[in-house]
Amino acid sequence: MFTSQVLFFGFGWLFFMRQLFKDYEVRQYVVQVVFSVTFAFSCTMFELIIFEILGALSSSSRYFHWKLNLYVILLVLIFVVPFYIGYFVVSNIRLLQRQRLLFACMVWFTFMYFFWKLGDPFPILSPKHGILSIEQLISRVGVIGVTLMALLSGFGAVNCPYTYMSYFLRNVTDGDILALERRLLQTMDMIVSKKKRIAMTRRQMYQRGEDQNKQTGFWGMIKSVTSTQSGSENLSLIQQEVDALEELSRQLFLETVDLQSTKERIEYSKTFQGKYFNFLGYFFSIYCVWKIFMVKFWSQHISFILVGIIIVTSIRGLLITLTKFFYAISSSKSSNVIVLVLAQIMGMYFVSSVLLMRMSMPLEYRSIVTEVLGELQFNFYHRWFDVIFLVSALSSILFLYLAHKQAPEKHMAL
Amino acid sequence: MCAVAMHARTEGNKFPRGDIFPQNTQTLTSNMASLDRVKVLVLGDSGVGKSSLVHLLCQNQVLGNPSWTVGCSVDVRIHDYKEGTPEEKTFYIELWDVGGSVGSASSLKSTRAVFYNSVNGIILVHDLTNKKSSQNLYRWSLEALNRDSSPTGVIVSNGDYDREQFAENPVPLLLIGTKFDQIPESKRSEVLTRTAFLSEDFLAEEINLDCTNPRYLAAGTSNAVKLSRFFDKVIEKRYFTRDPSPMAAFTDRKRFNFKSLHYD
Numbered sequence: 241m242f243t244s245q246v247l248f249f250g251f252g253w254l255f256f257m258r259q260l261f262k263d264y265e266v267r268q269y270v271v272q273v274v275f276s277v278t279f280a281f282s283c284t285m286f287e288l289i290i291f292e293i294l295g296a297l298s299s300s301s302r303y304f305h306w307k308l309n310l311y312v313i314l315l316v317l318i319f320v321v322p323f324y325i326g327y328f329v330v331s332n333i334r335l336l337q338r339q340r341l342l343f344a345c346m347v348w349f350t351f352m353y354f355f356w357k358l359g360d361p362f363p364i365l366s367p368k369h370g371i372l373s374i375e376q377l378i379s380r381v382g383v384i385g386v387t388l389m390a391l392l393s394g395f396g397a398v399n400c401p402y403t404y405m406s407y408f409l410r411n412v413t414d415g416d417i418l419a420l421e422r423r424l425l426q427t428m429d430m431i432v433s434k435k436k437r438i439a440m441t442r443r444q445m446y447q448r449g450e451d452q453n454k455q456t457g458f459w460g461m462i463k464s465v466t467s468t469q470s471g472s473e474n475l476s477l478i479q480q481e482v483d484a485l486e487e488l489s490r491q492l493f494l495e496t497v498d499l500q501s502t503k504e505r506i507e508y509s510k511t512f513q514g515k516y517f518n519f520l521g522y523f524f525s526i527y528c529v530w531k532i533f534m535v536k537f538w539s540q541h542i543s544f545i546l547v548g549i550i551i552v553t554s555i556r557g558l559l560i561t562l563t564k565f566f567y568a569i570s571s572s573k574s575s576n577v578i579v580l581v582l583a584q585i586m587g588m589y590f591v592s593s594v595l596l597m598r599m600s601m602p603l604e605y606r607s608i609v610t611e612v613l614g615e616l617q618f619n620f621y622h623r624w625f626d627v628i629f630l631v632s633a634l635s636s637i638l639f640l641y642l643a644h645k646q647a648p649e650k651h652m653a654l
Numbered sequence: 655m656c657a658v659a660m661h662a663r664t665e666g667n668k669f670p671r672g673d674i675f676p677q678n679t680q681t682l683t684s685n686m687a688s689l690d691r692v693k694v695l696v697l698g699d700s701g702v703g704k705s706s707l708v709h710l711l712c713q714n715q716v717l718g719n720p721s722w723t724v725g726c727s728v729d730v731r732i733h734d735y736k737e738g739t740p741e742e743k744t745f746y747i748e749l750w751d752v753g754g755s756v757g758s759a760s761s762l763k764s765t766r767a768v769f770y771n772s773v774n775g776i777i778l779v780h781d782l783t784n785k786k787s788s789q790n791l792y793r794w795s796l797e798a799l800n801r802d803s804s805p806t807g808v809i810v811s812n813g814d815y816d817r818e819q820f821a822e823n824p825v826p827l828l829l830i831g832t833k834f835d836q837i838p839e840s841k842r843s844e845v846l847t848r849t850a851f852l853s854e855d856f857l858a859e860e861i862n863l864d865c866t867n868p869r870y871l872a873a874g875t876s877n878a879v880k881l882s883r884f885f886d887k888v889i890e891k892r893y894f895t896r897d898p899s900p901m902a903a904f905t906d907r908k909r910f911n912f913k914s915l916h917y918d
């Protein structure tokens with residue numbers, strides 16, 4: 241049991257080093273440790289569910305491990321990670337550098353306040369539970385995690401077929417890309433020539449200014465005023481043109497990147513791996529559509545297999561999505577904060593997966609989950625998940641439709 | 655001749671290179687302008703301070719609000735080639751600051767490659783407080799040199815670093831380390847030894863500075879001398895090399911015209 245935890249910890253560590261932090265230097269090992277710990281305990285929870293179903297280990301030891309795991313995870317998700325997030329965010333802001341700890345604690349208390357308030361509008365608890373009981377904490381973590389999961393699943397359900405099915409891929413030729421690149425380079429050339437003029441004008445003004453310092457008398461002063469004024473007006477005009485051109489060059493660059501990535505996706509779809517994923521895409525799109533319209537599973541044992549598949553693919557999908565997201569938005573300053581935020585999301589996601597999985601598990605196995613997690617209103621979570629899933633899926637469809645529609649028009653205008 | 659030249663210089667009568675030829679050869683001028691460029695790439699991981707550095711080199715001012723560079727931002731520095739000697743000439747040096755990281759998506763990389771055409775010099779920037787950024791410079795230089803489409807381009811295999819390839823490299827390199835002020839005194843020697851190894855590997859000079867403090871590049875400092883020497887080397891390789899290309903004869907004729915008329 242513990243060996244598997246150590247294994248998961250090692251895996252999380254490796255993932256962190258190889259994938260996420262490939263290009264950055266790890267200066268704060270705390271971040272790495274926290275991330276790996278979160279990952280390890282999250283995976284252990286899944287492992288425990290599998291053990292539950294398979295009947296491995298004795299039931300009392302399973303119960304013990306569940307409780308232990310749950311306590312640790314809650315501790316990490318509610319106390320450790322938010323505190324460190326606050327700490328690193330505060331460290332990045334120069335003004336507050338001096339009293340980092342103090343401000344980090346303040347941030348943490350604000351977080352706790354909102355976290356607590358979160359429980360009020362939801363009918364999650366019966367009033368007979370105490371304040372710091374595990375049910376209170378789990379219920380709140382559950383709400384956040386379930387919302388997150390539903391949002392991601394809804395978006396994923398729509399995005400997955402859109403990305404992998406070749407039906408949706410716009411046709412991009414090499415000629416399009418070359419034309420865009422040529423425009424980009426021409427814009428850069430124009431920027432360069434204008435900047436040359438600015439630089440030369442500035443240099444002339446500077447030297448003329450020096451010469452004029454030697455000129456004395458009334459006329460000298462008048463001449464200096466008039467000539468520099470026209471010079472600087474000219475400069476600001478050219479500068480405005482340069483700013484506009486730079487904005488244009490940025491847009492052209494982004495469009496070119498977009499076209500390149502589409503072209504690569506097209507090429508990928510022609511390979512064997514691409515075809516395989518294409519097929520999977522069709523399969524999963526049908527599955528997702530079905531899931532949108534029907535929310536009850538018809539056979540308990542088929543649902544168990546699906547539970548296994550869901551676990552594996554959701555972990556893999558989550559890690560891949562997190563990695564992409566991390567590459568897209570991180571920089572050397574904010575990388576620590578972002579990793580911690582990702583660890584938080586990951587932890588909450590996994591905890592709520594457990595909650596939701598209860599829905600998919602055959603009846604006889606639900607008992608331990610119910611026993612361990614106390615008397616939470618599970619039905620509420622299921623309904624909440626379905627609602628958010630629907631909302632997210634529909635809004636993703638709308639969003640992707642608009643994005644898809646805009647793109648061909650954009651390229652026809654070139 | 656020299657007297658005329660001196661007179662022209664003190665009057666501040668310097669013409670930009672593109673306008674040297676008279677009006678009736680306007681088209682020739684525009685074609686010539688594209689041949690006159692001296693292009694230097696500024697490469698490095700995101701967040702090391704390339705934009706601040708370029709701003710400092712070109713505007714002689716500290717950049718007040720650094721933000722992420724999307725795509726490529728260009729700036730121009732006026733450089734006096736062989737300053738102080740009778741052969742002094744003014745050139746425009748274009749500094750192309752290409753944003754991004756080595757681990758970017760391949761679509762980003764292939765788009766970036768557009769900027770690597772006909773490069774005359776490369777400035778490699780790394781953050782002295784971040785070892786990874788120094789290590790990534792090998793990958794950056796390979797990415798840029800791989801794409802260089804000059805006839806004597808370096809052929810690199812497999813992305814593995816090989817020192818001999820750098821020895822044959824026709825493109826001059828300069829290594830700049832930023833955020834020097836953020837290194838505590840005790841660690842300075844360790845960092846400087848590390849960068850010395852790096853500059854040996856690249857066969858390049860190195861400059862360590864802080865982009866928010868112009869005094870590191872003040873006139874007369876050794877850093878300023880190194881910078882000036884680098885730009886001189888770039889210009890020399892570009893214009894005064896023994897390269898047997900059809901452009902050489904043309905270039906020679908230009909040089910002769912310049913020397914006799916001594917316009918700058």
